[in-house]
Amino acid sequence: xxxxxxxxxxxxxxxxxxxxxxxxxxxxxxxxxxxxxxxxxxxxxxxxxxxxxxxxxxxxxxxxxxxxxxxxxxxxxxxxxxxxxxxxxxxxxxxxxxxxxxxxxxxxxxxxxxxxx
Numbered sequence: 001x002x003x004x005x006x007x008x009x010x011x012x013x014x015x016x017x018x019x020x021x022x023x024x025x026x027x028x029x030x031x032x033x034x035x036x037x038x039x040x041x042x043x044x045x046x047x048x049x050x051x052x053x054x055x056x057x058x059x060x061x062x063x064x065x066x067x068x069x070x071x072x073x074x075x076x077x078x079x080x081x082x083x084x085x086x087x088x089x090x091x092x093x094x095x096x097x098x099x100x101x102x103x104x105x106x107x108x109x110x111x112x113x114x115x116x117x
Contacts, residue, residue: 002026002106004096009111012086016115020081022096022108027077029053031098034079036070038092038113045095049081063089086115 003025012018020036028034035050049070050059058070069082079096096108 002098004098004106004108006094006096006108006111009094009113011114011116014087014115014117016086017082017084018086018113020083020094020111020113022079022081024077024079024098027074028072028079028098029074030100032101032103033099034072035097036079036081037095037097038090039095039110040092043092048094051079083113086113088115088117091115 005023006020008018008020010018031053033050033052036048037045038048039045046061048061048064049068051057051070051072060068067083067085070079072079083090091114093110094113095110098106
């Protein structure tokens with residue numbers, strides 16, 4: 001069974017930075033892509049950033065471009081999200097997501113990010 005475990009969430013002030021990490025129980029090369037989603041209270045879950053395994057192509061939501069960076073470490077089987085210039089509207093529960101080459105999808109349980117003003 002594949003498990004994704006997020007860590008690194010916490011409380012930061014506006015303009016601060018935070019690094020989230022997603023650790024996979026298996027080899028992340030087994031996944032076609034991985035991503036970070038976020039969900040604020042009362043709002044739908046939104047895609048924040050994604051990265052493909054082949055080629056490492058990245059994609060970002062417009063509201064995080066230039067501030068967030070997604071990356072992966074194949075040796076450590078982790079995917080990270082470095083968040084800079086954080087804003088209160090970034091406050092949400094952040095989830096790690098993965099999809100394998102058979103389009104099976106996996107979700108982590110999430111980690112809370114809170115940005116105070």
